[in-house]
Amino acid sequence: MGVMRILMADDIASERLYLTACLTNLGHHVKSVSSGAELLKCYSEFQPDLLLIDIEMPEQNGIELVHTIRLQYPEWVPIIFLSGLNEPHVIAKAIEVGGDDYLVKPVNPIILAAKMQAMSRIAVMRQRLEHTTVQLQKVNKLLLEQVNEDPLTKLANRRYLDQKLKEFIALHGRNSLPLTIILLDVDFFKLFNDFQGHIEGDNCLKLLSSNLKRTFNRAGEVCGRYGGEEFIVLICNCDEKQAIKECQRLKDSIRRLAIPHENSLISDKLTVSQGAISWVPTGLELVENLYQAVDTLLYQAKENGRDQFVTSEYPYSLVSHNEN
Ligand SMILES: Nc1nc2c(ncn2[C@@H]2O[C@H](COP(=O)(O)OP(=O)(O)OP(=O)(O)O)[C@@H](O)[C@H]2O)c(=O)[nH]1
Incomplete structure (x- = not known):
């Protein structure tokens, strides 16, 4: 039989002592208190598998106490009522309010042992259920991350970007605020892969991604992998004037990374090119x-020569930026 943590409330000390002795002899861990208020105080910390509650207690009787417990603690811990009254309508009321069983005092030790056997089966099933629920929650969290995350770079993936962009279009349209989309692409990345190998190529994309995360980590900024060596940054409440600063900030941050790219045709360090549109959405724009x-x-x-950015209002009025 599994060991249970049993929490008991009974205002009569001799009853508490007798039942505690019987239950301890059966191998259970017992805590007994003399009132409902005391039981509620130690409930969370004790984490009971089973409650034994006397019906006839002064101040708060057992029926009222169980009513409170069922409201406060939605996870279902079995409750057995204790009572000197062997009356059908009291038993019916006790079960109706949330009790699972009823023992008439003085409690017969053989009946007590048999009931504990049944309750311990329920306790084992509850523990298994709790364990399975925790496992399921972990798996669900992981699945949710995988649905929205690019596995290589751990950035948001295209699916998440599409969803966020749709949200931002609606939000900015409603509030007449400007929105900016930056698309960036690594320059001569094929040559990087060809000469440094695919693994180094992957590492380089990871470095770029963590730099993107660091650079655009404020509320209202979302960055993600658009595909291959292309990345997207969405910036809320950002007009073209501000977008130019953001593109320059990004360009500077990549320059500071100073990733060697000896085979690039324009620099000995890795560079990116960027396009950016800024506009106040109508709310009807299509992501594509x-x-x-x-x-x-x-x-x-x-x-225009790479390692630079071109910004524009949407629809277009192009501005090129290749200053260093
Ligand atoms: N290592 C690695 N390479 C990738 C990944 N995704 C795409 N690539 C590579 O990125 C390269 C992109 O090459 P291109 O589209 O020709 O562009 P580019 O060489 O960067 O030239 P420009 O964009 O014109 O400057 C290809 O060689 C792809 O194999 C990836 O996940 N890992």
């Missing part, structure tokens, strides 16, 4: 059209 627009600006930055 916005990506297309920002991709066109990125392409422009590549065409």
